[in-house]
Amino acid sequence: MASFGFRPLDEKFLIEYIKATPSLSSKLGNQLDDLKIKEVGDGNLNFVFIVVGSAGSVVIKQALPYIRCIGESWPMTKERAYFEQRALIEHGRLCPDHVPEVYHFDRDMSLIGMRYLEPPHIILRKGLIAGIEYPLLAEHVSEYIARTLFCTSLIYRSTTEHKRAVAEFCGNVELCRLTEQVVFSDPYKVSQYNRCTSPYLDRDAEAVREDNILKLEVAELKSMFCERAQALIHGDLHTGSIMVTHDSTQVIDPEFAFYGPMGFDVGAFLGNLILAFFAQDGHVDQGNDRKTYKEWILRTIEETWNLFHKKFTALWDEHKNGPGEAYLPAIYNNPELQQLIQKKFMIDLFHDTLGFGAAKMIRRIVGVAHVEDFESITDASKRAACERQALEMAKMLLKERRKFHAITEVVSAIRQIHSQSS
Amino acid sequence: MASFGFRPLDEKFLIEYIKATPSLSSKLGNQLDDLKIKEVGDGNLNFVFIVVGSAGSVVIKQALPYIRCIGESWPMTKERAYFEQRALIEHGRLCPDHVPEVYHFDRDMSLIGMRYLEPPHIILRKGLIAGIEYPLLAEHVSEYIARTLFCTSLIYRSTTEHKRAVAEFCGNVELCRLTEQVVFSDPYKVSQYNRCTSPYLDRDAEAVREDNILKLEVAELKSMFCERAQALIHGDLHTGSIMVTHDSTQVIDPEFAFYGPMGFDVGAFLGNLILAFFAQDGHVDQGNDRKTYKEWILRTIEETWNLFHKKFTALWDEHKNGPGEAYLPAIYNNPELQQLIQKKFMIDLFHDTLGFGAAKMIRRIVGVAHVEDFESITDASKRAACERQALEMAKMLLKERRKFHAITEVVSAIRQIHSQSS
Ligand SMILES: Nc1ncnc2c1ncn2[C@@H]1O[C@H](COP(=O)(O)OP(=O)(O)O)[C@@H](O)[C@H]1O
Ligand SMILES: Nc1ncnc2c1ncn2[C@@H]1O[C@H](COP(=O)(O)OP(=O)(O)O)[C@@H](O)[C@H]1O
Ligand SMILES: [Mg+2]
Ligand SMILES: [Mg+2]
Numbered sequence A, B: 001m002a003s004f005g006f007r008p009l010d011e012k013f014l015i016e017y018i019k020a021t022p023s024l025s026s027k028l029g030n031q032l033d034d035l036k037i038k039e040v041g042d043g044n045l046n047f048v049f050i051v052v053g054s055a056g057s058v059v060i061k062q063a064l065p066y067i068r069c070i071g072e073s074w075p076m077t078k079e080r081a082y083f084e085q086r087a088l089i090e091h092g093r094l095c096p097d098h099v100p101e102v103y104h105f106d107r108d109m110s111l112i113g114m115r116y117l118e119p120p121h122i123i124l125r126k127g128l129i130a131g132i133e134y135p136l137l138a139e140h141v142s143e144y145i146a147r148t149l150f151c152t153s154l155i156y157r158s159t160t161e162h163k164r165a166v167a168e169f170c171g172n173v174e175l176c177r178l179t180e181q182v183v184f185s186d187p188y189k190v191s192q193y194n195r196c197t198s199p200y201l202d203r204d205a206e207a208v209r210e211d212n213i214l215k216l217e218v219a220e221l222k223s224m225f226c227e228r229a230q231a232l233i234h235g236d237l238h239t240g241s242i243m244v245t246h247d248s249t250q251v252i253d254p255e256f257a258f259y260g261p262m263g264f265d266v267g268a269f270l271g272n273l274i275l276a277f278f279a280q281d282g283h284v285d286q287g288n289d290r291k292t293y294k295e296w297i298l299r300t301i302e303e304t305w306n307l308f309h310k311k312f313t314a315l316w317d318e319h320k321n322g323p324g325e326a327y328l329p330a331i332y333n334n335p336e337l338q339q340l341i342q343k344k345f346m347i348d349l350f351h352d353t354l355g356f357g358a359a360k361m362i363r364r365i366v367g368v369a370h371v372e373d374f375e376s377i378t379d380a381s382k383r384a385a386c387e388r389q390a391l392e393m394a395k396m397l398l399k400e401r402r403k404f405h406a407i408t409e410v411v412s413a414i415r416q417i418h419s420q421s422s
């Protein structure tokens, strides 16, 4: 279509745009006369339109040059849509079963057209709040993280490809800075943006700001986040960036994508499951004590890591004679050494995962953006009690992560903190 | 001047080129009639012409699209001259006393015009072989590494500046790959390029290739080299990249520059001093037992690290309220925490330094490019004995680096290995 330059979408203009854009209108079977359009952007940053016609559907996501939930007072480059689209395509190529297809991209408009994840797809976080089990979740998410992280790392790729891609994603610096601020900085200092369940958690938030060891550890993670171009990470892989049904798991919203540490993605997912776990007591009602559900969450945490470990090392074994330049076959192709190398790699990644996961938990309790898992607990004292357990778990995990050697030990620690406080 | 496109220099063309280039001819006082030109490229990669006239002098360095010491059979982008010039200018801005001024750059010609480091400047490595003490060496080199590494890191800079610079230097990928190959890969596998003092060190070279723990450790360092954009490093900071007189210390030849781990530069320098130490017994003659000189080298190793530590942390203290984004003052400005953070940072950097330094030593003994320190020892059995001590030291350092807590412990280990074998 002819370029419109940038213009924020409204319904009328959206229809006009679709009519002028064959890659979109064809997905609607070219039946454009009674389209149903709904803006559903419940996310924090962007506008999302669901467009359903009689012969097809699309989702249109548009980035505006500020952060939606805050407004024009917090400017943010709309170029993030470019990086989101790049990551959707790259991750989609590596893991098509778990990433929605991109139909169209318009850089001037910061506009992505993609597959509509039709009902009964819902945001995983909402499913976790509702107490719904997803028997394939661990299988699917582990598949997504194993494939996307492995295949964009130097274990699989040449340095030449890697550096070219790293350089390109350096362009997504504004989104990286947002993470640096809201995950690694604001929670550890006084900031106008921080919130917590007050007055209950005021002292706990203050304790975070006064904990030297915690601040020492979070500095190390922040440096790793800023400096270590290990793989093309999603960058925002919480349970609000995953849409699910009983059988399907789809990862959306990689606008924070860049070359960063793998543990940031793995930790984001596991950390948000741990938050979901500690929120469950707030969702108990007469019909459901959530006991079984809590066990399912713990099992899912365990299985996700274990399956990820298995899939990642299987990919490694499969491609050990490939073009990846980190571990050349002429050096590392003796089985004993190969095992040593993998073991060391996976334990380091495990510790990174726990550290980043913990940092992501902390920021959801004392930072700017909270999670619906807790926010939907209306009784503030009950909410604070849940949050306090999660915070305690996260602080311990961040400080003591190197003492953990298996995911079962993490699950035991979750149980212990939970039982002590219940 | 009008662009010539690319053309390899010869004397005649060089004079023509200078005549057409005001930034160069002016440095020669526009007296171009009886220039003395000498090609002195004793380095491995490029051509270096010294141009001296009656009223001034310049050095002209040109990169050709292959590696000089190997020939056209090993192609290498001549774009390396661009990155060398970028680094000379950036590091020169940060540390003008120890970097030659750049007068002119021509990207098409891959040609750098810079200050001629006039006699008595010689390459430090040659001074170390000759047994000459440089009383200001530790002071000057520590100044150079402290300033260039600190000021191009996130402790001093914003993420935005950092990512822009990281992206640009990703373009120097071919030189990074050369390092990956010759430092981190070839010595640990059979390669047509490897050499060693045969037959004496054949078994030692084989032992390197069969040492699983060594290969495990070198893999970790290689990943750090490839992934960690900590600062704009020189990338080739051995004693052949430093020119010295009694009072002056000048760092040349940063064509391998990119955003990498700081320890790679610090380690390159210290590792090459350790090589120089172990080579001394091969340079003993009737007039000089080199005992005093060996002590001076050990003192210089110790002082370089200690002064670097002091200068780096002093810069940090000085700029702790500056725009650097790694450690925000609002989080880290309590003195106790500031000390904790610095201590952790410096010990991690110390371990990286020992690891990279050791890797650089190993590759000079069993890899493709050897050092004159050893090569100039004509008696092969004597040379092998020196090299074997250095190799033993390096292997131990690479594997046990995390057990060292102070540079004095490293110096003690050097003494111990040296006395055991002498
Ligand atoms: N492809 C899609 N299909 C169906 N719903 C979607 C799709 N993409 C986004 N959504 C809905 O829009 C919401 C916001 O989308 P998201 O990509 O997370 O935007 P933001 O970047 O603003 O967080 C999601 O939570 C989801 O409800
Ligand atoms: N600015 C200079 N002044 C004097 N001599 C120089 C200068 N630059 C290089 N040289 C001489 O040329 C040699 C090769 O230069 P170098 O930059 O190290 O090239 P290469 O990249 O090929 O190693 C140096 O060892 C030194 O003897
Ligand atoms: Mg979202
Ligand atoms: Mg988003």
Ligand SMILES: [Mg+2]
Pocket: B043, B044, B240, B241, B253
């Ligand atoms: Mg050189």
Ligand SMILES: [Mg+2]
Pocket: B043, B044, B045, B046, B236, B253, B255
């Ligand atoms: Mg060079």
Ligand SMILES: [Mg+2]
Pocket: B061, B252, B253, B254
């Ligand atoms: Mg030079």
